[in-house]
Amino acid sequence: PRRIIIDTDPGQDDAFAILLALGSPEELEVVGVSTVAGNVPLERTTLNAQMVLELAGRADIPVYPGCRRPMVRPLFTAEYVHGDSGLDGCDLPPPSAPLGAKHGVDFIIDTVMAADPGTITVCTLGPMTNLAMAIVKEPAIVARIREVVLMGGGFFEGGNTTPAAEFNIFVDPHAAHVVFSSGVPLTMVPIDCTYKAVMTPDWLRRLRAVGTETAVQAAGMAEFYQRYGNQKFGTDSYPLHDPCVMGFLLRPDLFQGRDCHVDIEIVSPVTTGMTVVDWWGVTKKPANCLVLRDLDNPAFYDLMLERLSRLP
Numbered sequence: 001p002r003r004i005i006i007d008t009d010p011g012q013d014d015a016f017a018i019l020l021a022l023g024s025p026e027e028l029e030v031v032g033v034s035t036v037a038g039n040v041p042l043e044r045t046t047l048n049a050q051m052v053l054e055l056a057g058r059a060d061i062p063v064y065p066g067c068r069r070p071m072v073r074p075l076f077t078a079e080y081v082h083g084d085s086g087l088d089g090c091d092l093p094p095p096s097a098p099l100g101a102k103h104g105v106d107f108i109i110d111t112v113m114a115a116d117p118g119t120i121t122v123c124t125l126g127p128m129t130n131l132a133m134a135i136v137k138e139p140a141i142v143a144r145i146r147e148v149v150l151m152g153g154g155f156f157e158g159g160n161t162t163p164a165a166e167f168n169i170f171v172d173p174h175a176a177h178v179v180f181s182s183g184v185p186l187t188m189v190p191i192d193c194t195y196k197a198v199m200t201p202d203w204l205r206r207l208r209a210v211g212t213e214t215a216v217q218a219a220g221m222a223e224f225y226q227r228y229g230n231q232k233f234g235t236d237s238y239p240l241h242d243p244c245v246m247g248f249l250l251r252p253d254l255f256q257g258r259d260c261h262v263d264i265e266i267v268s269p270v271t272t273g274m275t276v277v278d279w280w281g282v283t284k285k286p287a288n289c290l291v292l293r294d295l296d297n298p299a300f301y302d303l304m305l306e307r308l309s310r311l312p
C-alpha cells in the first residue's frame, strides 16, 4: 500500500477522509496523523483526530500535535461550520492511547527522511502550516516526498471564506505559498472539484443503514455538517471536501484535472489566500500542480460507503 501522512484539522469532513483511508488498508497505509489549528484550535483538532482513530479501532496510529497558529496571520477558525467542538453531531469514544511524543512538524520531517525517497505521500486537509514549517526546517524533504495531495483553493468557483479565498488557504496563505513554490509534486483538490462531491440525503440514509458504530457516528456528524449547507445554499445536500483527497489516491480515474501553474496571493488585503490557477496556460510558467476540477460523484460515494462499511 501507499504510505501516507494525514495532516488534518478535524472537522467532520476531515473525519470522513480519515475513515475512508482507514477503510482502505490494501491501498493506503496511514503511518501517522499530524494535527493543525484550523477549523478549531489545536487542542480540539488533536483530540478529534484521536477520537476518530479510536472510533475506527485504530488507536495504534499515532497522532502528533503540530502548529498552534498560522505562520504569519492570526488564527481564523470555523466553528460556524463545524460547531464548537469541530466535530458536532456525534459522540465519540475518548482516546485510549497517548499522543505521539514529538511535534507534528518533526513527525513529518523524520518520517520522510527515514523512509526510502519517493515513498511518502503527504495529504493535507487543513491549513498547510505543518508541511510549510517542515519544509522551512528541513528543505531536504522536498526531494524525498512522493507527492502532496491537498484539499484547498478554488478558482472558477471563487472562495468559500472570502469571495477570493477558500478556507484552508485563507487561514495560512503564507504556508501555502511556501509549499506551492517549493517544487514538491502537488495535486490540489479545490472547491471547484469538491463542490461536485455533494452528499445527498439518500446517501446519508444508506450510510446510517450500514448500522456499525462508525457508520452511525459518521452519519451523525454528516447530518450536523449538512445543516450549514442547508443555510448556505438552501439545498438538502452539501459537499464533503476532504475525503476527495483520499478518493483521488484510491481511484484517480474518477477525477479530472489539468497540470497548471498555481500562485498563492499573500499580499493583497482583498484577495489574500486566493489560488491563482493558470488554467489556460497564459503565463507560460511551468506547471507546479495537478489541479482537479471534476469528479464522478456517484462512484465516489459508492466507494466511500463500501470502505466505511468495513470499519467496526
Ligand code: BDR
Residues within 6 Å of the ligand: 011, 012, 013, 014, 039, 078, 081, 125, 126, 151, 160, 166, 167, 168, 241, 242
Ligand atoms: C475546507 O475547510 C474546512 O472547513 C474543511 O474541513 C475543508 O478542509 C473546505 O474549504
Ligand code: CA
Residues within 6 Å of the ligand: 008, 009, 010, 011, 013, 014, 039, 125, 126, 242
Ligand atoms: Ca479540513
